[in-house]
Amino acid sequence: MSWINSSIAVLMPYVPKWFARPFAKPYVAGESIESVTEIVRSINRNGFSTTLDILGEHIHTPSEANKILDQYIDLIKNISSKNLDSTISIKLTHLGLSLDQQLTKKNFTELVTVAKNYNIGITIDMENSTYTTKTFKFFNKGLEIHEDVGTVIQAYLHRSLDDLKELDSSKLNLRICKGIYSESPEIAIQGRKKINDNFVKLAEALLLGQGYACLATHDLELIDQLEELINKYNISKDRFEFQVLFGVPMGNRLELLKDKGYKIRIYVPFGEAWFDYSIRRLKENPKIISYILTNIFKK
Numbered sequence: 001m002s003w004i005n006s007s008i009a010v011l012m013p014y015v016p017k018w019f020a021r022p023f024a025k026p027y028v029a030g031e032s033i034e035s036v037t038e039i040v041r042s043i044n045r046n047g048f049s050t051t052l053d054i055l056g057e058h059i060h061t062p063s064e065a066n067k068i069l070d071q072y073i074d075l076i077k078n079i080s081s082k083n084l085d086s087t088i089s090i091k092l093t094h095l096g097l098s099l100d101q102q103l104t105k106k107n108f109t110e111l112v113t114v115a116k117n118y119n120i121g122i123t124i125d126m127e128n129s130t131y132t133t134k135t136f137k138f139f140n141k142g143l144e145i146h147e148d149v150g151t152v153i154q155a156y157l158h159r160s161l162d163d164l165k166e167l168d169s170s171k172l173n174l175r176i177c178k179g180i181y182s183e184s185p186e187i188a189i190q191g192r193k194k195i196n197d198n199f200v201k202l203a204e205a206l207l208l209g210q211g212y213a214c215l216a217t218h219d220l221e222l223i224d225q226l227e228e229l230i231n232k233y234n235i236s237k238d239r240f241e242f243q244v245l246f247g248v249p250m251g252n253r254l255e256l257l258k259d260k261g262y263k264i265r266i267y268v269p270f271g272e273a274w275f276d277y278s279i280r281r282l283k284e285n286p287k288i289i290s291y292i293l294t295n296i297f298k299k
């Protein structure tokens with residue numbers, strides 16, 4: 001299957017958008033604030049929280065970065081005025097980090113200040129390993145302004161356990177995920193079993209520390225292990241939540257977790273940049289093609 005995945009990923013940028021749309025559609029909540037609002041309302045009605053991400057990363061001009069800042073500010077106001085149970089998730093390269101550090105600082109500070117004023121939480125997504133240290137620095141700066149700022153740690157990075165120990169504090173809100181980018185063996189653990197083992201180690205350190213844990217995975221075996229950990233240490237339900245991406249099939253597992261009284265948050269991406277975003281994701285990780293094809297044919 002891997003050569004089929006890779007071939008489709010290479011060809012995808014050359015196909016028309018109408019052809020690519022079905023591949024992105026299950027995972028993207030439309031292009032506008034109006035479309036995403038309806039989806040969030042229905043997710044909230046079913047007892048789940050959300051975090052909203054405006055699709056895109058690595059903008060090319062300062063004016064693009066400023067436009068994204070304005071869109072996020074509108075999004076925060078919309079979450080607040082419509083009383084949605086949602087935070088936002090941002091990527092620092094979307095606010096300009098691969099272009100201009102000063103501009104990013106300005107945009108980030110303004111965004112975090114608005115989020116504080118409207119009492120909306122922000123998570124800074126983690127991008128490839130070039131940005132790991134910079135992201136933690138922005139996270140610490142953000143916390144000085146607004147206590148509801150969180151970030152992400154990737155279980156595949158060799159450095160993550162040390163990073164987590166350094167970050168640990170009662171203010172820490174940390175999403176643990178496996179990591180989506182292609183990283184070399186010097187930087188990242190390779191292989192599902194070893195990455196899962198490190199995920200569990202990170203979860204254990206975080207749950208036994210002082211912070212709040214966001215356990216972001218669709219891997220059902222890993223969720224079993226995380227539940228064992230939670231039961232073993234009798235971790236209080238207000239110390240953690242489970243997180244999944246919008247559209248990824250989970251069977252009845254989310255309902256089962258909800259019935260146990262666990263908090264669950266769905267990460268909902270939306271926006272005009274759905275095509276470029278989907279293509280980049282496919283190129284970085286052609287394995288996603290198998291997930292999509294399986295979903296299409298299962299339906």
Ligand SMILES: Cc1cc2nc3c(=O)[nH]c(=O)nc-3n(C[C@H](O)[C@H](O)[C@H](O)COP(=O)(O)OP(=O)(O)OC[C@H]3O[C@@H](n4cnc5c(N)ncnc54)[C@H](O)[C@@H]3O)c2cc1C
Nearest residue numbers: 125126152177178179180216217218219243244245267291
């Ligand atoms: C809420 C959330 C936020 C995230 N934020 C970040 C981030 O900031 N930085 C970062 O590097 N990564 C992020 N990720 C992505 C993460 O790192 C993984 O790449 C991704 O979640 C797949 O890993 P998994 O834990 O689901 O396990 P896997 O072993 O990859 O997948 C387990 C099973 O889940 C299903 N599955 C997984 N992903 C998909 C998909 N996209 N579509 C359909 N089915 C799928 C498949 O059936 C697969 O067999 C995030 C993931 C989640 C859930």
